[in-house]
Amino acid sequence: MEMKNASAGTLESGDIMVQIAPREEAGLHIELTSSVAAQFGNQIKKVITETLEGLGIDKADVKAVDKGALDCTIRARVTAAAVRATGKDVWK
Amino acid sequence: MRTSKVMSLEEAIRKSGLKDGMTISFHHHFRGGDKVVNLVVGKLAEMGFKNLHLAASSLSDVHAPLIDHIKNGVITKISTSGLRGELANEISHGLMAEPVVFRSHGGRGSAIASGELHIDVAFLGASSCDELGNASGCPRSENAKSICGSLGYALPDARYADHVVVITDDLVAYPNVPKSISACDVESVVVVDSVGDSSKISSGAIRDSKNPRDILLAQQAAKVIINSGYFKDGFSIQTGTGGASLAAVKFIRESMIEKGIKASFALGGITAHMVKLHEEGLIGRLIDVQSFDKVAAESIARDQMHQEVSSVEYASADHAGSAVHALDIVILSALEVDVNFNVNVLVGSDGIIRGAIGGHPDTAEDSALSIIVCPLLRGRIPCVVPKVTTLITPGKGVDVVVTEYGIAVNPARPEIAERLKEAGLKVVDIHDLAAKASSIIGTPDALPFGDKVVGIVMDRHGKVLDKIYNIVD
Numbered sequence: 001m002e003m004k005n006a007s008a009g010t011l012e013s014g015d016i017m018v019q020i021a022p023r024e025e026a027g028l029h030i031e032l033t034s035s036v037a038a039q040f041g042n043q044i045k046k047v048i049t050e051t052l053e054g055l056g057i058d059k060a061d062v063k064a065v066d067k068g069a070l071d072c073t074i075r076a077r078v079t080a081a082a083v084r085a086t087g088k089d090v091w092k
Numbered sequence: 093m094r095t096s097k098v099m100s101l102e103e104a105i106r107k108s109g110l111k112d113g114m115t116i117s118f119h120h121h122f123r124g125g126d127k128v129v130n131l132v133v134g135k136l137a138e139m140g141f142k143n144l145h146l147a148a149s150s151l152s153d154v155h156a157p158l159i160d161h162i163k164n165g166v167i168t169k170i171s172t173s174g175l176r177g178e179l180a181n182e183i184s185h186g187l188m189a190e191p192v193v194f195r196s197h198g199g200r201g202s203a204i205a206s207g208e209l210h211i212d213v214a215f216l217g218a219s220s221c222d223e224l225g226n227a228s229g230c231p232r233s234e235n236a237k238s239i240c241g242s243l244g245y246a247l248p249d250a251r252y253a254d255h256v257v258v259i260t261d262d263l264v265a266y267p268n269v270p271k272s273i274s275a276c277d278v279e280s281v282v283v284v285d286s287v288g289d290s291s292k293i294s295s296g297a298i299r300d301s302k303n304p305r306d307i308l309l310a311q312q313a314a315k316v317i318i319n320s321g322y323f324k325d326g327f328s329i330q331t332g333t334g335g336a337s338l339a340a341v342k343f344i345r346e347s348m349i350e351k352g353i354k355a356s357f358a359l360g361g362i363t364a365h366m367v368k369l370h371e372e373g374l375i376g377r378l379i380d381v382q383s384f385d386k387v388a389a390e391s392i393a394r395d396q397m398h399q400e401v402s403s404v405e406y407a408s409a410d411h412a413g414s415a416v417h418a419l420d421i422v423i424l425s426a427l428e429v430d431v432n433f434n435v436n437v438l439v440g441s442d443g444i445i446r447g448a449i450g451g452h453p454d455t456a457e458d459s460a461l462s463i464i465v466c467p468l469l470r471g472r473i474p475c476v477v478p479k480v481t482t483l484i485t486p487g488k489g490v491d492v493v494v495t496e497y498g499i500a501v502n503p504a505r506p507e508i509a510e511r512l513k514e515a516g517l518k519v520v521d522i523h524d525l526a527a528k529a530s531s532i533i534g535t536p537d538a539l540p541f542g543d544k545v546v547g548i549v550m551d552r553h554g555k556v557l558d559k560i561y562n563i564v565d
Contacts, residue, residue, distance in 0.1 A: 014471045036472050038442055038563075039536035068471025070532060 006084035034066035119246035122288025149245035153177030174448020198407025198454035214253035217287035225278025241383025247402035301335025314343030319515035334425030407454035433487030
């Protein structure tokens, strides 16, 4: 899928900042920094992966800075970043 | 013959007979603005002391320089009510060979009075002191540089330590009365530029909230109090330092005026909110172990009905006369509360020490009605959990838990649950609150604890209540 750099979200408490960039190699590479990494790091990565795969994205560099966002927030921010990166509107 | 006790810090330390391995003590009335601990321990390090036990009433972010003194072997043991900031983080990661001993304020007072916690030399900061050692947390001259109000946590140290050094930033003419610490208990007086930054007293745990969720929680807590059966003329009350518990005072005030109810006393850490109610005639006496802001410190300096008490008189379990035994209602906050009503206020849900026990278990156990106010979630961190990370206040002393998703009442207090239901409040099972939290955030992975004990939590009766293990990154 054609892709450019894009981001969504903020660094506010309860939010997550998601940056998506094109990647040469196959697969999703997720770099996560989280205030709740010890307890929820795996779960957050799982939600990011599932959201991107659901949008048909299987090749991207993802950088996420999480400040304790809930899963619904993570899905919303990842989706918004993906739409901006691909130009493909999934909400229509 | 009157002989001045004023000398340099180094002379005072030499005169005290302090030796390697002994116990030194400090109070935390300047909270985030304290300068005495770093000053004294820095001097002790310079003089070559090793292997000291630092017994403070509490420690905060400002005490990060202790990390180097621990690494260099100057301090090898710590007793305190709380730890925050970088020092807490390092200790949680295993900085010290010996675990930190945590006690409540009442527990510390009892341990000092019974001799279980023996203090060799106490270094006690004071905002005014005369040359013989009569000391106060109140300013007494135009040259005054600081104000901390009550010296309640320093009073057991002054009374029971073998040797007492008062450190002041305003040496005033004899007699410095009314006094908190008596010259009869003091061996030396040291004058320094500053004992503490008073503007930072209301830092740390205390915040005045405009957060709508805190205000909702405060309204609910006030409704619990008003309908609990304990809200009647002559009642007594204590509030913690959480935003919601401070905001609750505002709503209780309105109801007191409306119903013509007056309180006999307010206890504990006294805030500007309580001073206001007292000055309006709604609270008869303020019993102050710690002045939580400048308004409270100024009030204790001028108002006879605003009285200082020691931590023993405040919250000791050993003394039938301690004030907590006469306390009707206490509002407290929590980092975590579990389905058995156990509360943790010391260790974050990341396993890192980040708080203080304070008077939490003392007031919860001895009050007639204890109310914990906390949101269901803080970000993704659950506050109502299946089991607390660290046990600080056993659930048998906790009566009501107020969250924005409903109010849980300890099954041991069915009469309170009935009264709240009759008043139309949303009373829920605490298991349902924990399940609700879990349904929103998912199930957290287990914390990466190691096998080294970094902290021991003592209960207020002097028994080990829980152990805190190191965190492995």
